[in-house]
Amino acid sequence: MTSSIDPFLQAGAKSKGARPWFLKDGDVERVLNITMALAQEVSVLRERLDTVERLLERGDTVSKAAIDGFEPTREEAAERALTTQEFIARILRVIQQDREAIEAGEEMTSEQVGDQLAS
Amino acid sequence: MADGEGRNASPDYDGPPDYRVVGRHGMFPETTHDEIARFNFLTHMNRHLSTRVMPGVAEAFEARVAPKHAQETGKPFADRHEVRRALTGDPMWQWWSALRRSTMESRQQAGRWVTQRQADSLNAKARELTENDPRLKLNPGMKLPRGVEMIDHHCMPGSYHTELVPGDVTGPANYDSGIFATTGGMLGRFNDGGGMAVAKWVKETFPDFKPKRILDIGCGLGHNVLPLAEAFPDAEVIGVDAGAPMLRYGLARAKTLGVENVSFVQADVSDLKDLFEDESFDWIQSTMFLHETCYETMPKIFAETRRLLKPDGIVLHVEQPQYDASMTLFEQAMRDWDAFYNAEPFWSKMHEIDLDAWMKEAGFGDNELMHGAVAAVVDKEVFPDAADDDSEDFGRKAAWHVVGAKKVA
Numbered sequence: 001m002t003s004s005i006d007p008f009l010q011a012g013a014k015s016k017g018a019r020p021w022f023l024k025d026g027d028v029e030r031v032l033n034i035t036m037a038l039a040q041e042v043s044v045l046r047e048r049l050d051t052v053e054r055l056l057e058r059g060d061t062v063s064k065a066a067i068d069g070f071e072p073t074r075e076e077a078a079e080r081a082l083t084t085q086e087f088i089a090r091i092l093r094v095i096q097q098d099r100e101a102i103e104a105g106e107e108m109t110s111e112q113v114g115d116q117l118a119s
Numbered sequence: 120m121a122d123g124e125g126r127n128a129s130p131d132y133d134g135p136p137d138y139r140v141v142g143r144h145g146m147f148p149e150t151t152h153d154e155i156a157r158f159n160f161l162t163h164m165n166r167h168l169s170t171r172v173m174p175g176v177a178e179a180f181e182a183r184v185a186p187k188h189a190q191e192t193g194k195p196f197a198d199r200h201e202v203r204r205a206l207t208g209d210p211m212w213q214w215w216s217a218l219r220r221s222t223m224e225s226r227q228q229a230g231r232w233v234t235q236r237q238a239d240s241l242n243a244k245a246r247e248l249t250e251n252d253p254r255l256k257l258n259p260g261m262k263l264p265r266g267v268e269m270i271d272h273h274c275m276p277g278s279y280h281t282e283l284v285p286g287d288v289t290g291p292a293n294y295d296s297g298i299f300a301t302t303g304g305m306l307g308r309f310n311d312g313g314g315m316a317v318a319k320w321v322k323e324t325f326p327d328f329k330p331k332r333i334l335d336i337g338c339g340l341g342h343n344v345l346p347l348a349e350a351f352p353d354a355e356v357i358g359v360d361a362g363a364p365m366l367r368y369g370l371a372r373a374k375t376l377g378v379e380n381v382s383f384v385q386a387d388v389s390d391l392k393d394l395f396e397d398e399s400f401d402w403i404q405s406t407m408f409l410h411e412t413c414y415e416t417m418p419k420i421f422a423e424t425r426r427l428l429k430p431d432g433i434v435l436h437v438e439q440p441q442y443d444a445s446m447t448l449f450e451q452a453m454r455d456w457d458a459f460y461n462a463e464p465f466w467s468k469m470h471e472i473d474l475d476a477w478m479k480e481a482g483f484g485d486n487e488l489m490h491g492a493v494a495a496v497v498d499k500e501v502f503p504d505a506a507d508d509d510s511e512d513f514g515r516k517a518a519w520h521v522v523g524a525k526k527v528a
Contacts, residue, residue, distance in 0.1 A: 099175035
């Protein structure tokens with residue numbers, strides 16, 4: 001780091017004002033925040049790997065500078081964006097299913113169905 | 120999107136563009152591949168939350184929250200606060216909120232990392248571009264407005280005013296480089312879609328209007344005022360804000376973008392008597408600013424605009440729509456989210472004010488008031504177009520209302 005500000009300390013600083021918590025258990029929400037930060041970093045790695053693959057496909061040299069300077073074409077950018085959307089949809093599956101459960105209304109459990117099938 | 124060309128090169132893709140389309144002016148921080156990828160993820164998270172998760176909150180409200188309230192109380196909801204309190208008990212609202220807050224905080228962290236690791240070079244660049252330039256007038260002893268001092272707006276550590284080191288511009292550089300992720304690119308390459316929309320609206324509404332002097336109050340880093348300076352290159356344009364880092368970055372940024380007819384002044388916009396004479400401006404503009412003031416200063420700001428306007432001059436305030444009977448209580452409660460959970464403390468109160476009545480209190484007549492609506496003007500080849508976009512990210516969408524007045528000569 002060449003900076004007079006220490007980003008290790010400052011980048012993640014708390015903003016002024018009491019933080020609101022939303023889930024029933026604050027510890028679950030802390031774990032959610034850590035999980036989503038990790039998801040972000042997985043997405044970053046995935047995009048980096050995609051960049052390396054595309055540089056190789058183009059027959060370009062793969063170097064740190066080439067990776068940092070990579071410019072996807074519009075079509076490539078759309079493909080990469082779809083990959084990111086797909087990734088988010090995959091990790092937030094449980095929320096999607098919560099939504100579908102609202103739509104479905106009251107449903108029988110497998111046990112209840114089993115009881116009925118045996119009656 | 121109806122057009123087969125445009126940003127949808129892939130017919131399956133309808134979403135935000137890659138971060139690499141941002142406009143890189145001379146003050147823009149450098150970004151590594153992974154820093155860009157981080158912004159891309161956050162952009163898509165915001166898009167996912169507004170298009171895939173938030174609709175679930177509306178569905179939960181209809182299916183669970185409203186029926187439960189009706190069953191328990193036998194009465195309809197009295198106001199938006201009752202709706203919001205009822206929503207806070209529903210898991211869909213809780214998870215959407217927890218994810219939205221988490222994404223906001225990650226966006227701040229991502230932008231702060233980018234700008235803070237290169238603080239010395241950013242700060243040196245800003246100093247070189249602004250030192251001894253009379254277009255930057257700072258007032259180091261100025262008392263901060265209450266609303267700025269008490270809380271860091273929208274989870275932005277240090278808000279608009281903090282300098283971590285003398286001459287620090289990493290705060291505004293973070294705001295400038297990260298807002299793309301918050302809005303999903305809806306504000307365009309230079310985050311100027313709002314200002315461009317206002318300039319377009321003014322040119323269409325007042326085709327003969329030739330302002331000589333334009334004042335932007337609460338200008339921040341100037342992204343909303345540069346389009347006005349560019350649309351009226353013969354005008355003298357002045358941006359006023361309380362945050363010194365914003366103004367320092369704002370002038371440096373404007374100069375590298377080749378916009379020379381704008382200056383930046385640090386002051387409390389509720390009292391500009393020592394700076395500007397009566398009837399000295401043709402146009403006074405505020406864009407997404409009133410919600411960051413307070414009950415005490417808003418009437419003073421309105422009175423100042425009245426005092427400062429030349430006859431035939433216009434004042435325009437651009438904001439998200441006010442709450443009124445035409446907006447459902449559910450929508451009002453959702454729009455209030457930023458007030459309660461994203462450190463926009465005055466957002467809720469501001470949006471229930473009868474702005475026309477307050478303008479009249481400040482001396483504007485019924486015959487002088489005007490209203491309009493604008494949506495961000497962006498390069499539709501590359502960016503999502505808020506006017507054509509039917510998704511709703513309550514309070515965040517790049518489409519706004521205009522409340523203003525034209526001072527009768």
